[in-house]
Amino acid sequence: MLNIVLFGPPGAGKGTQSEKIITKYNLTHLSTGDLFRKHLGEGTELGILARKYMDEGRLVPDEVVIGMVGDKIKSTPDTNGFIFDGFPRTVAQAQALDHLMEEHKMSISGMIALEVEEKVLKERIRERGKTSGRTDDQDENKIQTRINVYLEETLPVAEYYKAQGKLTKVNGVGTIDGIFADISNVMDEY
Template identity: 50%
Template sequence: MTNLVLFGPPGAGKGTQADILKEKYQLIHISTGDVFRYNIKNKTELGLNAKSFIDKGQLVPDEVTIKMLNAEVDKNEGANGFIFDGFPRTAAQADALAELLKLKNTEVTAMIALEVDDEILVDRLLERGKTSGRKDDADESVIRNRIKVYYNETAVLKEYYKKQDKYYGVDGVGSIEEITQRLSAVIDKLQA
């Protein structure tokens, strides 16, 4: 089973690459943002619980997020593996993910991080903001703050997975195809 944590700052291309990689390697893509939106929209017990925190402007507690992820993993029993996108974001979440996967007799195979220069990220997100309708992609100061928060909060995960010899940085600049080739080279090596 191949379980990947796809990592990178806002605008690095995680969603685009996850869509390609899930097809190529027959993996299940679990985006925590999508899982939250689905559970909230469908008014599941977990969704209502998460919404109560979001409505107060608070982060959803790890325990609620892990329960949602567990439900997604259980829904896809027999899968070849998973691409986790947007989770974990902290060492505590990484520990919780490790525990969840251990209960399923598997583990995180690797964290693959798309590495992109900040100025390129800002340009990409401003461009995406013109078509996506996302307010957080239309304001440069908001974008720069999101990038800063990403580095401050998630840099610890790079070290977390490096200590386990599971961290792989991949150049996230170039055409979609070039970036896919770089990611595939890492995944192919892991599966060999």
């Protein structure tokens, strides 16, 4: 079973590359952003709570996120594997994910980290904001907050997987297909 953490800052291209990975490797996409949007769209209590944090550009608390991820894993027993997109975002979440995977007799195969410089990230996020309708993609302060949160709270997750020998960095700048070819080369080694 192939279980991949696709990692990178906001605007690195995780969503775009996830789609291509899912198609080629027949993996189940597990995006906390999608889980949150589902709850937001349904107006659930969790969705309302998540909206508060997301609108401020902050991370949703670990226990909420981990519970949602655990439910998704349990509800998808016949998968070829998972691609975790935007999760884990903290070392505590990475540790909890390892524990969840062990409970289901699985493990993380590897982390693929897309690397993109900050100037390019901001350009991509602003451009996405023009078409997505996401308010957090249109506000310069929120964009900077999201990047700062990534650098301070999320980037250490890469070190966590590096210590396990599971981290591979991929240049996230180039053509979509070129970046995907680099990702595929890494995944084919797992």
